[in-house]
Amino acid sequence: xxxxxxxGAGRSSIYLIDYLFEHASAYGWKITVADAAPDAARKxxxxxxxxxxxxxxxxxxxxxxxxxxxxxxxxxxxPAFLHVEVAKDCLRLKKHLITPSYISKxxxxxxxxxxxxxxxxxxxxxxxxxIDHMSAMRMLDEVRDRGGEVTRFESFTGGLVAPESDNNPWxxxxxxxxxxxxxxxxxxxxxxxxxxxxxxIPYQKLFRRTEIIEIPEYGRFEGYANRxxxxxxxxxxxxxxPTIYRGTLRxxxxxxxxxxxxxxxxxxxxxxxxxxxxxTHRQFTNSFLAFNASDSVELKLMHYMxxxxxxxxxxxxxxxxxxxxxxxxxxxxxxxxxxxxxxxEKKWSLEPEDKDMIVMWHKLHxxxxxxxxxxxxxxxxxxxxxxxxxxxxxxxxxxxVAMAAKLVLTGEFKTPGVHMPVIPELYSPIxxxxxxxxxxxxxxxxxxxxAAQAV
Amino acid sequence: xxxxxxxGAGRSSIYLIDYLFEHASAYGWKITVADAAPDAARKxxxxxxxxxxxxxxxxxxxxxxxxxxxxxxxxxxxPAFLHVEVAKDCLRLKKHLITPSYISKxxxxxxxxxxxxxxxxxxxxxxxxxIDHMSAMRMLDEVRDRGGEVTRFESFTGGLVAPESDNNPWxxxxxxxxxxxxxxxxxxxxxxxxxxxxxxIPYQKLFRRTEIIEIPEYGRFEGYANRxxxxxxxxxxxxxxPTIYRGTLRxxxxxxxxxxxxxxxxxxxxxxxxxxxxxTHRQFTNSFLAFNASDSVELKLMHYMxxxxxxxxxxxxxxxxxxxxxxxxxxxxxxxxxxxxxxxEKKWSLEPEDKDMIVMWHKLHxxxxxxxxxxxxxxxxxxxxxxxxxxxxxxxxxxxVAMAAKLVLTGEFKTPGVHMPVIPELYSPIxxxxxxxxxxxxxxxxxxxxAAQAV
Numbered sequence: 001x002x003x004x005x006x007x008g009a010g011r012s013s014i015y016l017i018d019y020l021f022e023h024a025s026a027y028g029w030k031i032t033v034a035d036a037a038p039d040a041a042r043k044x045x046x047x048x049x050x051x052x053x054x055x056x057x058x059x060x061x062x063x064x065x066x067x068x069x070x071x072x073x074x075x076x077x078x079p080a081f082l083h084v085e086v087a088k089d090c091l092r093l094k095k096h097l098i099t100p101s102y103i104s105k106x107x108x109x110x111x112x113x114x115x116x117x118x119x120x121x122x123x124x125x126x127x128x129x130x131i132d133h134m135s136a137m138r139m140l141d142e143v144r145d146r147g148g149e150v151t152r153f154e155s156f157t158g159g160l161v162a163p164e165s166d167n168n169p170w171x172x173x174x175x176x177x178x179x180x181x182x183x184x185x186x187x188x189x190x191x192x193x194x195x196x197x198x199x200x201i202p203y204q205k206l207f208r209r210t211e212i213i214e215i216p217e218y219g220r221f222e223g224y225a226n227r228x229x230x231x232x233x234x235x236x237x238x239x240x241x242p243t244i245y246r247g248t249l250r251x252x253x254x255x256x257x258x259x260x261x262x263x264x265x266x267x268x269x270x271x272x273x274x275x276x277x278x279x280t281h282r283q284f285t286n287s288f289l290a291f292n293a294s295d296s297v298e299l300k301l302m303h304y305m306x307x308x309x310x311x312x313x314x315x316x317x318x319x320x321x322x323x324x325x326x327x328x329x330x331x332x333x334x335x336x337x338x339x340x341x342x343x344x345e346k347k348w349s350l351e352p353e354d355k356d357m358i359v360m361w362h363k364l365h366x367x368x369x370x371x372x373x374x375x376x377x378x379x380x381x382x383x384x385x386x387x388x389x390x391x392x393x394x395x396x397x398x399x400x401v402a403m404a405a406k407l408v409l410t411g412e413f414k415t416p417g418v419h420m421p422v423i424p425e426l427y428s429p430i431x432x433x434x435x436x437x438x439x440x441x442x443x444x445x446x447x448x449x450x451a452a453q454a455v
Numbered sequence: 456x457x458x459x460x461x462x463g464a465g466r467s468s469i470y471l472i473d474y475l476f477e478h479a480s481a482y483g484w485k486i487t488v489a490d491a492a493p494d495a496a497r498k499x500x501x502x503x504x505x506x507x508x509x510x511x512x513x514x515x516x517x518x519x520x521x522x523x524x525x526x527x528x529x530x531x532x533x534p535a536f537l538h539v540e541v542a543k544d545c546l547r548l549k550k551h552l553i554t555p556s557y558i559s560k561x562x563x564x565x566x567x568x569x570x571x572x573x574x575x576x577x578x579x580x581x582x583x584x585x586i587d588h589m590s591a592m593r594m595l596d597e598v599r600d601r602g603g604e605v606t607r608f609e610s611f612t613g614g615l616v617a618p619e620s621d622n623n624p625w626x627x628x629x630x631x632x633x634x635x636x637x638x639x640x641x642x643x644x645x646x647x648x649x650x651x652x653x654x655x656i657p658y659q660k661l662f663r664r665t666e667i668i669e670i671p672e673y674g675r676f677e678g679y680a681n682r683x684x685x686x687x688x689x690x691x692x693x694x695x696x697p698t699i700y701r702g703t704l705r706x707x708x709x710x711x712x713x714x715x716x717x718x719x720x721x722x723x724x725x726x727x728x729x730x731x732x733x734x735t736h737r738q739f740t741n742s743f744l745a746f747n748a749s750d751s752v753e754l755k756l757m758h759y760m761x762x763x764x765x766x767x768x769x770x771x772x773x774x775x776x777x778x779x780x781x782x783x784x785x786x787x788x789x790x791x792x793x794x795x796x797x798x799x800e801k802k803w804s805l806e807p808e809d810k811d812m813i814v815m816w817h818k819l820h821x822x823x824x825x826x827x828x829x830x831x832x833x834x835x836x837x838x839x840x841x842x843x844x845x846x847x848x849x850x851x852x853x854x855x856v857a858m859a860a861k862l863v864l865t866g867e868f869k870t871p872g873v874h875m876p877v878i879p880e881l882y883s884p885i886x887x888x889x890x891x892x893x894x895x896x897x898x899x900x901x902x903x904x905x906a907a908q909a910v
Contacts, residue, residue, distance in 0.1 A: 194746035202720030204659035265657030
């Protein structure tokens with residue numbers, strides 16, 4: 001009997017927990033789900049699991065130690081900043097650990113100790129990071145294994161609303177953390193490499209430097225650049241690749257309209273707006289426009305942003321209600337970003353029956369052995385979710401984590417250390433099993449006229 | 456005999472030191488000039504002063520203490536961050552202190568101790584901050600003294616090139632700290648108040664929200680907003696004024712062209728550009744533009760920034776040489792802001808015969824006692840400098856400091872505490888004496904059709 005401890009049963013955990021319970025008897029697993037809100041967890045996970053749920057405060061050291069002592073492997077689904085304390089416990093108590101999150105500096109620094117203790121700490125095992133690593137590395141390794149050279153690598157992921165639930169002019173709804181969407185792209189210029197040259201995009205131009213991407217059966221998307229492309233050069237062993245670019249997917253037209261919020265200053269999270277507790281949508285918008293005793297907020301915005309009154313951007317802004325006299329309703333002074341988020345949540349929240357969609361797309365240019373002109377390969381994955389809580393996000397985050405746990409517990413993966421799934425021992429079995437759950441990539445060599453537009 | 460110690464004999468000190476030496480025998484002053492580069496100071500200040508100059512390292516505590524012990528009043532012309540250590544010495548050794556710089560948090564926190572010791576620490580006695588405080592408070596106090604109410608306050612200052620030395624399409628040269636010019640407006644949104652409403656301008660729109668200002672005899676200027684307007688509400692006792700706005704002056708057209716650097720990301724000081732040590736102007740510009748194997752850097756920039764090829768903005772950019780194949784010449788990897796500064800310095804540095812110009816402009820709307828409609832008053836100051844080192848900047852920074860020293864040493868001003876010149880006991884005698892040096896304000900009630908454009 002092996003004991004699995006799952007810490008945190010939030011909205012991304014249902015597929016993870018279902019998978020583990022389904023396989024529990026076959027593999028001899030005993031599962032404990034520890035969560036700060038056990039009643040909510042019971043409601044989410046259903047009766048079959050109910051007895052395995054225990055109330056738990058992740059910041060309470062002694063009770064964390066007690067639970068971890070009793071298990072063989074810990075799966076931490078806590079917010080990323082809470083993984084470190086769990087990891088320290090696992091190291092001290094000699095337990096394996098799996099998280100879906102980015103490897104933090106602190107986690108990375110434990111590497112030699114983890115190895116010395118013969119432990120396995122697996123990270124970045126969700127969808128992004130996670131499935132992006134696995135699918136990219138599989139493509140890249142295939143090229144290198146057949147003697148080819150990668151000359152260009154692009155990778156885009158987006159969490160979107162499914163086509164059947166898409167009923168607004170933005171073709172977008174919040175399917176994950178709204179705050180991350182509002183703050184996207186902030187914190188420094190985007191840096192990437194194109195044909196060997198380093199290129200830079202400042203925040204104020206980020207949403208106007210998009211790439212149009214076509215995904216078979218799903219139509220056109222646009223991608224804006226992520227800040228971290230250059231980090232992936234080392235990670236994916238692409239140090240000499242002349243072009244490397246990572247980005248986030250939206251439906252075409254989103255970025256041009258979002259850029260208005262950026263230009264107006266509405267996404268700023270660095271200061272609290274005075275007297276904003278009882279502000280209306282319209283007053284919020286007007287705070288970023290010049291004073292005039294008679295001109296309308298609409299006309300001032302259109303003039304300031306050089307928008308035609310019949311533009312699709314104005315239609316999108318109108319639909320969101322940014323000109324409405326309705327109170328924002330936060331009830332306390334807040335930053336522009338917090339107020340904008342609240343306004344967006346009124347329109348962009350998923351309805352109970354809505355489905356989400358995860359879209360991932362990679363593009364590779366290669367120079368194959370013995371050839372003199374480049375080939376282009378595209379690979380795409382689209383996962384449509386079910387209504388909450390069985391979202392595509394929960395599925396694509398939870399299943400790889402669960403499958404990684406199985407690899408560790410069965411001894412199929414046994415290399416000690418702090419890992420992410422960029423090695424075949426991890427990505428091959430997980431990608432293969434994900435296919436049986438309908439999470440698969442369509443790869444093809446691409447030679448059409450409609451080549452993706454350059455950034 | 457009273458001993459004056461001047462620490463730092465940099466480029467803003469010549470008028471200060473000349474003034475003090477001119478008045479030394481009449482008032483019985485002995486003057487010591489302490490500087491890290493005594494030879495440069497001798498060259499700057501001339502033979503008459505030579506014997507009073509002593510070599511001095513401001514960061515050397517013991518020698519600082521020795522010099523301060525021997526004097527009655529210290530004038531610190533050091534870079535602002537070095538004032539604090541001097542101020543601590545002055546407090547311990549019971550000496551008066553004058554600086555031209557903003558009162559730091561640390562200086563403010565010494566207030567009660569300074570008062571208890573019967574000492575006078577005068578700050579913000581240059582031009583901006585300095586003459587701006589004095590001239591604004593004189594106008595504001597006059598209105599309040601006659602029973603009027605201030606309903607709008609605007610204040611703009613600029614350090615520019617004098618018309619007779621103005622020979623470039625930007626109508627601008629560096630007359631002070633180039634780095635501050637490149638980084639202007641960064642670090643957070645501009646916040647101001649207009650007709651009782653709080654208004655916000657993000658950095659990405661700052662240089663497109665300008666106000667056009669006409670100054671008699673000197674023509675048209677434009678002002679962009681400073682970040683600190685709201686701080687001045689308390690300082691100037693304007694807490695209830697519906698409109699308060701401070702800004703920086705440039706010649707018309709500067710801001711629209713500068714905005715291109717902002718939009719491109721060239722003013723970013725937050726990251727080092729890879730491989731930039733040997734970069735050319737053209738390569739630097741191209742780093743912010745999309746890759747294309749054949750399109751020119753010029754066309755890519757014009758398209759990205761939506762500029763016509765015959766626009767004045769393109770003329771300005773061309774003139775600066777941002778498309779030239781010339782190496783920037785920094786010799787090490789640097790931030791975009793550092794590289795841009797170097798490119799600008801090649802064209803915007805003052806020639807030996809060039810003159811600078813300080814321009815200051817205030818606008819007040821008032822509701823006078825017994826009246827129902829507002830009146831508008833403008834006040835402007837223009838000071839044309841002589842070639843370096845006798846610049847308008849040195850004159851307008853140095854003379855108020857020197858005059859304040861005289862007020863303290865003669866006992867005309869004797870209120871202990873940490874002060875800035877927003878009180879009549881300081882601003883009245885200094886503004887009056889400045890007039891004898893040609894530094895004066897032209898005030899007039901303004902009722903023209905060409906009212907200043909709203910922001």
